[in-house]
Amino acid sequence: MTAPTGRRERKKAATREKIAETALRLFLDRGYDAVGIRDVAAEADVAVTTVFSHFASKEALVFERDANFEQSLARAVTDRTPDEPLIPALREAIRAMVRHCAAAEAAPIWRMVDGSPALRQYEESMRLRHADSLAAAIAAEFGLPAATTACRTISRFVVDAHSLAREAADPDAAVDEIFRMIEAAWAVQDLDSLGSSLGSAATTAMEASSSTTLPTMSST
Secondary structure (H helix, E strand, O other): OOOOOOHHHHHHHHHHHHHHHHHHHHHHHHOHHHOOHHHHHHHHOOOHHHHHHHOOOHHHHHOOOHHHHHHHHHHHHHOOOOOOOHHHHHHHHHHHHHHHHOOHHHHHHHHHHHOOHHHHHHHHHHHHHHHHHHHHHHHHHOOOOOOOHHHHHHHHHHHHHHHHHHOOOOHHHHHHHHHHHHHHHHHOOOHHHHHHHHHHHHHHHHHHHHHOOOOOOOOO
């Protein structure tokens, strides 16, 4: 996420960070289920409405970097140099995310997530959202519909690589191993040709539609 530059934006970002850090400390100290939004607001010295203006739910407080991760995956697609292949760019984006989440200080957080059905469900919905966002970015890059199966499939593989590598004994090596398989799957897709084919099909359909004579009702 782009760092805030204006005074107001910096103040909002600082408030958001303070709320998230306070919530995480309380969750780890007392247990996730034992802490409510009012507890977080009181400890952070903000109004409950302020908490909700930054975080849509209690679960979102745990995944404070959600938007950053989603945007970093999209940027891995859109910010590549013209000669940079897609999959290696995504691999390095996932590697950075895994290193952040596999750090020793993150272990208590993941134990808390694993022990909470609500947090596990939120994480799953978050991964699906990230995959949809990534699929849309890939599809746009190749001039394809966002629902193209190849784009959606690769995106799911990429997003799932994060959790698989994070849980591995050697996360860095796991990223490389997983992405070798993703790259092999990607290699069988010729998306440039697919995009051209879909574009030609759409053009043909439009031409056929414009040349069709609609039936008229005869007057009596």
